[in-house]
Amino acid sequence: MARIGRRLFTGFLAWLIWLAVHIFFLIGFRSRIAVLIDWAWNYLFFERAVRLILPRSGEPPLS
Secondary structure, three states: OEEOOOOEEOOHHHHHHHHHHHHHOOOHHHHHHHHHHHHHHHHOOOOOOOOOOOOOOOOOOOO
């Protein structure tokens, strides 16, 4: 959901607005292009990085 002034955007259009705002605030043209290509690649090919923090084997769990 994106609210700009009195207008409320939802769904795909809100996601495109979010994308444009984040790309706009990046510093440098090269950074913008690199992030846009990276996001497009991940969106098209559904590459999701798994980020898990697991205890080493033999360590007791934190409590």
